[in-house]
Amino acid sequence: MIVLWIITGVALLASLVADRRKTRLSLLKGLRMFWGVLPLLLGVLAVVSLILAAVTPDMLQQVLSGPGPLPFFTALGIGSIALIPGFISYPLAGLLRQNGASTPVLAAFITSLMMVGVLTLPVEAKFFGWRVSLLRNGLALAGSILVAAGMAWVLP
Amino acid sequence: MTAPGKALSVIGKLWPWFAVAVVAGLWTHGRFGGGLAFGLRAGESLRDFLVEMALVLPPMFVLVGLFEVWVPRAVVERRVGRHSGVAAIPWMVLLATVQAGPLYGAFPVAVSLWRKGCAPRNVFIYLGAFSAMKIPMLTFEVAFLGWSFSLARTVITLPVFIVIGVLMEKLLPNGFVLPSVETGEQPTSVL
Numbered sequence: 566m567i568v569l570w571i572i573t574g575v576a577l578l579a580s581l582v583a584d585r586r587k588t589r590l591s592l593l594k595g596l597r598m599f600w601g602v603l604p605l606l607l608g609v610l611a612v613v614s615l616i617l618a619a620v621t622p623d624m625l626q627q628v629l630s631g632p633g634p635l636p637f638f639t640a641l642g643i644g645s646i647a648l649i650p651g652f653i654s655y656p657l658a659g660l661l662r663q664n665g666a667s668t669p670v671l672a673a674f675i676t677s678l679m680m681v682g683v684l685t686l687p688v689e690a691k692f693f694g695w696r697v698s699l700l701r702n703g704l705a706l707a708g709s710i711l712v713a714a715g716m717a718w719v720l721p
Numbered sequence: 722m723t724a725p726g727k728a729l730s731v732i733g734k735l736w737p738w739f740a741v742a743v744v745a746g747l748w749t750h751g752r753f754g755g756g757l758a759f760g761l762r763a764g765e766s767l768r769d770f771l772v773e774m775a776l777v778l779p780p781m782f783v784l785v786g787l788f789e790v791w792v793p794r795a796v797v798e799r800r801v802g803r804h805s806g807v808a809a810i811p812w813m814v815l816l817a818t819v820q821a822g823p824l825y826g827a828f829p830v831a832v833s834l835w836r837k838g839c840a841p842r843n844v845f846i847y848l849g850a851f852s853a854m855k856i857p858m859l860t861f862e863v864a865f866l867g868w869s870f871s872l873a874r875t876v877i878t879l880p881v882f883i884v885i886g887v888l889m890e891k892l893l894p895n896g897f898v899l900p901s902v903e904t905g906e907q908p909t910s911v912l
Contacts, residue, residue, distance in 0.1 A: 566776055566821050566857070573780035576787050587790050595786025598829055599778065601902045606825060608737020610770040611744045618763035650773060650823060651858045659865035671866065672874060679852040680882070685825055692828040694900045697893065701845065704888055705852075708881040715877040720869060 606688050613648050613684050622657055629674065630665045637713070640670045644677030645706055648684050672716035673709055680705040741767075777822030785829045789837070798838035805840065810883060813843050817850035821858075827851040835899060842890035849882025 580588040628639045649657070658671050666674075681702050682689065689698040748764025751757040801809040820827070827848055835844045854875055862871045 568819070569777070569780050569821060573783050577783060580787055580791065588787075591786035591788075591790035592783065593786070594789050595782035595784075597903045598785065598832075599782040601904070602829075604734070604737045606737075606774070608740045610774070611737070611740035611767055614744050614763045614767035614770060615740075615747075617766045618759050648823070650769070651861050655861045655865040662866065668870070671870070675862075675866075676853065676874070676878065679824070680849065682824060688825050689828060691900070692832050692902055697889070697897075700892055701848070701885070701889060704885045705849075705882075708878075708885055711881050712874065712877050716870075716873055719873045719877070 602688065602691055605691055609648075609685055609688055616647070616684070617649070622660070625657065626661060626664050629661055629670055636666065636670050637673055640666075640674035641677050641706070641709060641713075644674045644709070645681040645702075646683045647678060648682055649678055654678055667717075668720045669713045669717040673713035676712045677706065677709040680709060773823060777826045781822075781826050781829060785833045788830075789833050792837065794838050797834065801834070801839045801843045803838075803840045805843070809840070809843050810846055813847040814850040814854065814879075817847050818854050818856050820851060821855060824848070824852050829902070832899060832902060840890065841893055841897075842886040845886035845889045846883055849878075849885055853878045853882065 577588070580591065625643070629636050629643075654675065658666075658675055661674070662671055683702065686698055686702065689701070693701070744760075744763050744767045747757065747760030748767075749760075751760030751764065799805070801812060817827070831844050831848055834847065835841065859871055859875065862874075
């Protein structure tokens with residue numbers, strides 16, 4: 566995160582030294598894009614916060630551990646819908662494993678969480694349009710199943 | 722615009738603020754009023770999201786702006802454009818893995834790459850690598866799930882999103898145009 570800010574700062578300084586007018590133009594461009602997507606992003610994050618508040622880690626633990634294929638599909642479903650930052654999802658995954666969640670379940674949860682985002686679809690569609698976003702998320706869901714299957718094979 | 726269309730577009734513009742107000746209201750109630758735990762939790766997770774957003778998005782958008790103004794289209798086309806080879810893949814992965822933050826932070830970068838002539842397959846390989854292989858994220862994963870899990874998942878995921886990227890490019894129609902993020906205009910070819 567700090568690295569990102571340092572790189573940006575250096576790039577911005579270099580740009581300022583090279584050409585002030587162009588720098589102004591580029592900042593305006595970035596700002597316009599940011600402004601275009603900000604309200605929608607705020608709304609989606611607010612809705613996600615409400616859902617996260619309703620679902621507790623205990624509930625997740627209950628539905629994601631246990632025998633049979635059901636936890637696998639639950640993990641895939643929750644992972645696809647939710648948007649959980651990594652600093653919460655990984656500790657949660659560690660906890661799930663201690664409580665008996667299997668490798669494929671964990672892989673399905675983590676991978677779909679990262680690659681598929683149903684709740685953030687409106688934001689994605691703002692950038693890419695609905696057609697691209699739906700296609701990408703569909704393929705990413707299929708990809709998550711493949712990754713989970715591969716994990717089950719490599720780490721039984 | 723027709724009357725129901727107009728009403729829909731007003732709702733479309735206002736619901737995000739309404740949702741934020743609901744969370745803020747619930748949090749205020751939880752903090753100062755009835756002690757509603759649900760409201761407190763919702764407010765705190767929204768606050769965490771906002772902090773994350775404030776840390777990641779400003780530099781991302783500045784970089785995107787600089788990229789759009791300074792990097793010539795020809796360079797992007799030659800390195801990662803439609804006729805670039807597999808050598809483009811390590812570039813996309815490298816670009817993605819050194820970044821941090823949530824996937825929505827990568828969307829503006831992906832869009833500006835696309836506008837500059839980056840091949841769609843490479844744009845989606847970038848998004849795939851960004852979602853699954855960021856180095857800051859991997860250190861977290863290793864700490865909580867161990868080396869073997871993290872390594873196996875990364876190695877298995879890489880070919881999967883390369884295939885997704887190639888499939889996306891094949892599935893999109895030839896004259897596909899991205900919508901404009903700035904004005905919210907959707908070109909008619911989209912859906």
